[in-house]
Amino acid sequence: MDNGLARALRGLGQQVNSRIWRLGYASRFFLAIMLHSGTSLRRLHLTLREVYFTGVLSLIIILVSGLFVGMVLGLQGYDTLARYGSTEALGVLVALSLVRELGPVVSALLFASRAGSAITAEIGMMKATEQLSAMEMMAVDPIARVVAPRFWGGVISMPLLAALFSAMGIFGGYLVGVQLIGVDEGSFWSQMQASVDFREDILNGVIKSFVFGIIVSWVAVFEGYDAEPTAEGVSGATTRTVVTSSLAILAADFILTAFMFTGT
Amino acid sequence: MAFTPIFAGWDRLMEKPVLLESPAVNFTGLPGVNMSQESLVEIRDLNFTYDSRPVLTGINMTIPRGKVVAVMGISGCGKTTTLRLIGGQLKPTSGEVRVGGQVVHQLDADGLYALRRRMGMLFQFGALFTDMSVFDNIAFQMREHTDLPETMIRDLVLMKLHAVGLRGAHSLMPTELSGGMARRVALARAIALDPMLIMYDEPFAGLDPISLSIVGELIRKLTDALGASSIVVTHDVQESLKIVDYVYFVSEGKIVAEGTAEEMKHSTVPYVHQFIWGEADGPVAFQYPSRPYGEELMERAARRG
Numbered sequence: 001m002d003n004g005l006a007r008a009l010r011g012l013g014q015q016v017n018s019r020i021w022r023l024g025y026a027s028r029f030f031l032a033i034m035l036h037s038g039t040s041l042r043r044l045h046l047t048l049r050e051v052y053f054t055g056v057l058s059l060i061i062i063l064v065s066g067l068f069v070g071m072v073l074g075l076q077g078y079d080t081l082a083r084y085g086s087t088e089a090l091g092v093l094v095a096l097s098l099v100r101e102l103g104p105v106v107s108a109l110l111f112a113s114r115a116g117s118a119i120t121a122e123i124g125m126m127k128a129t130e131q132l133s134a135m136e137m138m139a140v141d142p143i144a145r146v147v148a149p150r151f152w153g154g155v156i157s158m159p160l161l162a163a164l165f166s167a168m169g170i171f172g173g174y175l176v177g178v179q180l181i182g183v184d185e186g187s188f189w190s191q192m193q194a195s196v197d198f199r200e201d202i203l204n205g206v207i208k209s210f211v212f213g214i215i216v217s218w219v220a221v222f223e224g225y226d227a228e229p230t231a232e233g234v235s236g237a238t239t240r241t242v243v244t245s246s247l248a249i250l251a252a253d254f255i256l257t258a259f260m261f262t263g264t
Numbered sequence: 265m266a267f268t269p270i271f272a273g274w275d276r277l278m279e280k281p282v283l284l285e286s287p288a289v290n291f292t293g294l295p296g297v298n299m300s301q302e303s304l305v306e307i308r309d310l311n312f313t314y315d316s317r318p319v320l321t322g323i324n325m326t327i328p329r330g331k332v333v334a335v336m337g338i339s340g341c342g343k344t345t346t347l348r349l350i351g352g353q354l355k356p357t358s359g360e361v362r363v364g365g366q367v368v369h370q371l372d373a374d375g376l377y378a379l380r381r382r383m384g385m386l387f388q389f390g391a392l393f394t395d396m397s398v399f400d401n402i403a404f405q406m407r408e409h410t411d412l413p414e415t416m417i418r419d420l421v422l423m424k425l426h427a428v429g430l431r432g433a434h435s436l437m438p439t440e441l442s443g444g445m446a447r448r449v450a451l452a453r454a455i456a457l458d459p460m461l462i463m464y465d466e467p468f469a470g471l472d473p474i475s476l477s478i479v480g481e482l483i484r485k486l487t488d489a490l491g492a493s494s495i496v497v498t499h500d501v502q503e504s505l506k507i508v509d510y511v512y513f514v515s516e517g518k519i520v521a522e523g524t525a526e527e528m529k530h531s532t533v534p535y536v537h538q539f540i541w542g543e544a545d546g547p548v549a550f551q552y553p554s555r556p557y558g559e560e561l562m563e564r565a566a567r568r569g
Contacts, residue, residue: 125394126393126394129389129391129394130387130388130389130391131391131392131393131394133353133387133391134385134387134391134393135393136353136380137351137353137380137383137385138380138381138404138405138408139376139377139378139380139381139405139408139409140404140405140408141377145408
């Protein structure tokens with residue numbers, strides 16, 4: 001019994017120890033990306049290529065999801081507001097929900113699944129097939145040439161995707177609220193314009209999506225670079241990217257919202 | 265002859281020594297490199313331990329200039345580790361590796377990268393960049409390390425591809441290549457900057473007999489044409505003994521025999537004999553280390569009562 005307990009505690013300690021060690025390693029890796037980002041900025045085409053692969057190719061899933069989320073918000077929002085006789089505030093409800101919360105969070109979760117997993121798989125496969133080693137042997141730093149452009153590509157793409165998600169969501173809310181249910185179009189848009197504040201609502205949403213972009217891209221490139229160089233290792237790393245970055249997004253969302261919360 | 269179409273332009277290529285004198289590639293006289301000395305790579309008393317497990321013990325090797333040297337041994341004996349130590353991807357536990365007179369593990373990052381620009385490496389399965397065409401794979405180093413105009417890079421890349429018989433395949437993607445073709449493209453990439461040292465990690469693994477013979481011939485001819493030194497890590501005895509000047513046999517991280525290819529063929533060292541003639545049992549045991557089977561059976565029977 002004592003032996004079993006001691007073994008369990010040792011196992012727990014080892015787990016905690018290895019997690020902390022890995023977090024430290026990931027932090028050093030982040031620092032290395034920052035130090036080697038000069039290449040990504042000097043040779044902008046490397047980063048723009050990644051913006052295309054992570055951003056442009058994620059457009060379909062982001063836009064379609066944004067449309068449906070906005071349409072659902074329109075339906076649910078109308079149902080709730082009708083109870084208080086304030087259905088003309090539907091535009092405000094849809095817009096604030098999207099730009100403050102749902103836009104950055106849902107688009108970040110979709111981005112982690114679509115682009116984050118792809119980045120991890122690509123870097124992991126490059127490692128497994130010795131492409132990263134080959135690059136090192138050619139006197140080209142893989143962190144500068146492969147990792148940093150993908151990281152910055154993700155960081156740049158994320159706020160743009162979140163903005164498009166929110167815009168598409170508002171359009172979805174308009175389609176359902178105004179065109180389908182018959183909420184007054186003038187009230188829908190004018191109340192939205194009057195109530196949505198640029199600094200408090202839009203800028204905070206952009207800050208959130210920027211932070212989520214850093215989180216997803218960091219987790220994705222780190223997991224890919226640190227993956228076991230086998231098919232199983234790469235698949236495990238891809239799964240870890242989605243799980244870790246999704247949880248990190250939700251935790252960071254709470255922290256950021258708490259900091260941004262003014263209570264007014 | 266099987267090589268005729270591949271080497272159709274070889275003589276012309278050698279008459280115009282483009283491989284040796286192209287502006288991107290002439291490294292003689294670069295600082296820190298002692299070009300006059302006899303041996304290009306010297307390994308002295310090299311020990312390497314991984315996770316407290318000794319991988320290499322007391323390795324001493326000399327790779328002369330202009331020669332092809334093979335490092336042979338069974339899988340997991342430490343051959344590839346030796347290459348990684350020469351390339352500076354690993355640091356020795358003790359001892360030293362000198363390349364061109366410089367101690368590799370004492371170089372800083374810039375010095376190491378400067379040295380690697382004068383090395384070429386062919387990886388086991390080519391390690392071609394899968395998101396780039398054949399052309400871009402070979403142009404990669406030229407674009408990264410030189411300011412050559414694109415027209416000159418194009419000429420150089422096509423020359424390298426011509427040397428390995430794949431000029432016509434420059435627009436293909438790596439996924440469209442056969443195993444042998446991929447290995448030849450990787451070889452062209454390894455010599456892209458006309459290195460002084462070319463390292464080959466299992467260049468013959470998984471190749472059909474024709475591709476195997478082509479790659480073997482290319483290793484020999486490119487080494488001679490470039491005046492480079494080559495280190496071939498392999499366990500393919502027949503093909504490598506045809507092309508190499510000197511052989512080191514490694515077993516369990518130690519050099520157990522060395523000599524010319526001819527000497528090795530007639531070696532009486534049990535390990536070398538077993539390796540060259542592919543015998544199932546010998547110093548490299550057929551059975552994975554374990555307790556005597558009879559002893560285990562008796563113990564199990566006693567436990568059952």
